[in-house]
Amino acid sequence: MIALFAVWDAAAQAPSPPERGFFNRMLHPFASAKKKGPKYQDPRLRGLLLDVQVPTEPIRLSEVRQLRIQAILRNIGSSPVSIDFPTSQRIDIHLLNSAGEVLTRWSENRAFTEEIGNLTINPREEVVYNETIATRELQPGRVYSVEVFFPKYPELVARQKFMTAP
Secondary structure (H helix, E strand, C coil), X not given: CHHHHHHHHHHHCCCCCCCCCHHHHHHCCCCCCCCCCCCCCCHHHCCEEEEEECCCCCECCCCCCEEEEEEEEEECCCCCEEEEECCCCCCEEEEECCCCCEEEEHHHHCCCCCCXXXXXXXXXXXXXXXXXXXXXXXXXXXXXXXXEEECCEEEEEEXXXXXXXX
């Protein structure tokens, strides 16, 4: 019960960029809808936006053993952002069922070294992580979610739903 609440609580706090308001559109009708960065508690993360992409069509489990996942970390701010990592692991991926329970962890069958790393993302740049995760725990005709996050920075989390074909 506690683990379920922790997963739900992390998803509830996942920041999303605000839309332009009515008065802003009226006063500046030709202005672009500039994305503002989410408000993170950790000031080092300001300007970062994490997005996850999975295939849009329903996944045929008889044909697909590994689900392709693309995680994109963008710096939409105006200054460089530097983040540190205690190990060689940068991201982690979870496959969740509709109740939010973790079915598969991407990091379970991976070995990470104890090497300190640093990642600096300049303004208007992005870092793309292309990974795959096993679909052996999935069943046909159901809705699942992929959750991508940075273990050292729990605020950097993105979730995307997908469906399996019947």
